[in-house]
Amino acid sequence: MIVRLQVNGARREADVWPGTSLLTLLRDHLGLYGSKNACEQGECGSCSVWLDGELVCSCLVLGAQAGGREVLTVEGLNLERQAGAVQAAFVEAGAVQCGFCTPGFVVAVTDLLSNDPAPSEASIREALSGNLCRCTGYAKILDAVNLAAGRLRDSPA
Amino acid sequence: MDVLLPRTLEEALEMKAAHPQTVPLAGGTDLMVDLNFGRLRPPSILDVSRLPELRVLSREDGHCFLGAGVPYSRITAELGEFRPLAQASRSVGSPQIRNRGTVGGNLGTASPAGDILPVLAVYQAEVDLVRPGDTRALAWDRFLLGPKRTAIAPDELIAGVRWKVFRGTGSFSKIGTRNAMVIAVASLCLVLDEDARQVRAALGSCGPTILRAAAAEDYLTAELRRAGSWDDPACRLGQPVIDAFAERVADAARPIDDVRGTAAYRRHGLRVLARRALAWALEDRRQGR
Ligand SMILES: Cc1cc2nc3c(=O)[nH]c(=O)nc-3n(C[C@H](O)[C@H](O)[C@H](O)COP(=O)(O)OP(=O)(O)OC[C@H]3O[C@@H](n4cnc5c(N)ncnc54)[C@H](O)[C@@H]3O)c2cc1C
Numbered sequence: 001m002i003v004r005l006q007v008n009g010a011r012r013e014a015d016v017w018p019g020t021s022l023l024t025l026l027r028d029h030l031g032l033y034g035s036k037n038a039c040e041q042g043e044c045g046s047c048s049v050w051l052d053g054e055l056v057c058s059c060l061v062l063g064a065q066a067g068g069r070e071v072l073t074v075e076g077l078n079l080e081r082q083a084g085a086v087q088a089a090f091v092e093a094g095a096v097q098c099g100f101c102t103p104g105f106v107v108a109v110t111d112l113l114s115n116d117p118a119p120s121e122a123s124i125r126e127a128l129s130g131n132l133c134r135c136t137g138y139a140k141i142l143d144a145v146n147l148a149a150g151r152l153r154d155s156p157a
Numbered sequence: 158m159d160v161l162l163p164r165t166l167e168e169a170l171e172m173k174a175a176h177p178q179t180v181p182l183a184g185g186t187d188l189m190v191d192l193n194f195g196r197l198r199p200p201s202i203l204d205v206s207r208l209p210e211l212r213v214l215s216r217e218d219g220h221c222f223l224g225a226g227v228p229y230s231r232i233t234a235e236l237g238e239f240r241p242l243a244q245a246s247r248s249v250g251s252p253q254i255r256n257r258g259t260v261g262g263n264l265g266t267a268s269p270a271g272d273i274l275p276v277l278a279v280y281q282a283e284v285d286l287v288r289p290g291d292t293r294a295l296a297w298d299r300f301l302l303g304p305k306r307t308a309i310a311p312d313e314l315i316a317g318v319r320w321k322v323f324r325g326t327g328s329f330s331k332i333g334t335r336n337a338m339v340i341a342v343a344s345l346c347l348v349l350d351e352d353a354r355q356v357r358a359a360l361g362s363c364g365p366t367i368l369r370a371a372a373a374e375d376y377l378t379a380e381l382r383r384a385g386s387w388d389d390p391a392c393r394l395g396q397p398v399i400d401a402f403a404e405r406v407a408d409a410a411r412p413i414d415d416v417r418g419t420a421a422y423r424r425h426g427l428r429v430l431a432r433r434a435l436a437w438a439l440e441d442r443r444q445g446r
């Protein structure tokens with residue numbers, strides 16, 4: 001079936017098997033490899049994208065459900081602004097090791113900071129509970145979020 | 158396989174009646190996992206995630222109606238006054254899961270660990286089932302028949318749930334291996350209904366389906382009466398009463414040993430949850446909440 005949707009501001013379409021997830025549609029049909037496939041069961045958050053502005057696991061959205069909707073992936077983030085600060089903070093804080101979880105974290109952290117510019121540690125942990133990292137042990141990820149939040153507060157975009 | 162994309166509930170019901178084997182898909186947080194892993198290959202999928210009729214939240218005649226398609230993040234944001242419901246919704250999965258997962262899906266899956274289900278049990282909620290030209294309301298315990306078994310007919314969809322609004326405090330709490338993103342090993346929903354002067358308690362993950370702890374409810378209802386506490390919420394209950402209530406809650410369980418916990422641990426967990434939930438409720442009442 002043909003699915004037509006907006007991805008990162010552009011009109012795209014893909015001819016997919018009807019049971020295809022949005023994640024597979026993005027990766028295997030549109031060549032957007034930033035959203036990662038690590039579990040396909042909603043546990044790891046490495047496939048996080050925005051669907052009509054809401055943070056979701058793209059592996060749990062049927063591609064056809066995204067028809068006519070707007071999807072924003074990690075590739076579509078504006079690195080001049082908030083997401084750039086998040087990305088830089090991850091690198092500087094040492095929150096990236098193998099990097100597989102990083103795009104999902106950058107998406108989830110960007111979502112968090114746009115709703116809560118000064119999150120408490122508890123809020124950060126809660127907001128990132130749907131993103132798994134098998135390398136860092138999370139401490140550096142928390143540092144990165146605090147670093148990004150601080151910088152964004154000092155120089156709001 | 159085919160995907161059916163209705164725009165209204167009426168259209169969806171016609172499609173369901175014409176294709177009784179079609180599987181409704183809401184937030185996909187249960188169903189997509191089965192689809193991704195090849196455990197489910199239905200002849201067709203019916204996308205109900207866009208039906209405006211299922212996204213309704215409304216109040217009339219002292220009742221609250223919650224559409225089957227309202228996601229947890231919206232329940233937490235908009236139904237905070239129903240504290241146990243908001244707490245249960247907030248405890249589901251992660252932000253990503255709560256932005257998609259729905260009460261209709263929790264009911265459709267009918268897992269004994271479905272976190273919204275004990276809340277519906279103490280609210281004595283009814284489930285609205287619709288088919289072309291017809292609606293029926295089933296009490297929660299007539300809808301949930303067993304693990305992953307419900308009374309829905311092949312030509313029906315879940316429209317939502319409805320319950321009578323009452324005054325009184327309550328809570329939902331659950332035990333798991335993490336504070337977030339965890340399926341309950343045991344859960345408890347407790348309310349003190351000041352209108353009916355009745356205590357209601359329901360257990361999740363502690364039996365083949367959701368269980369009401371009837372003996373515990375009756376015991377505490379009577380103890381609150383004896384203490385004059387329904388008239389004067391400042392009245393205290395002794396620790397022996399709290400312990401005896403917790404014991405009866407644990408006795409109501411029909412737990413099994415499984416990967417998430419042993420039956421004995423579940424009973425122990427329920428005792429702890431019951432003591433805590435009752436302590437919170439009594440404190441709320443003393444504070445006039
Ligand atoms: C990572 C993760 C964590 C989770 N954590 C929790 C948790 O903590 N607590 C918890 O309770 N659950 C949890 N779940 C399970 C799931 O999120 C919930 O059961 C959720 O409520 C399902 O809703 P949905 O809209 O996504 O359902 P879907 O997956 O779309 O559907 C589930 C079932 O309901 C049926 N259905 C849906 N809507 C209707 C309708 N309107 N009429 C008829 N049938 C319908 C579907 O056909 C299907 O059988 C988790 C899932 C994941 C992936």
Ligand code: FES
Nearest residue numbers: 039040042045059
């Ligand atoms: S791949 Fe989607 S949550 Fe893991």
Ligand code: FES
Nearest residue numbers: 097098133134135
């Ligand atoms: S850096 Fe390797 S999984 Fe997170």
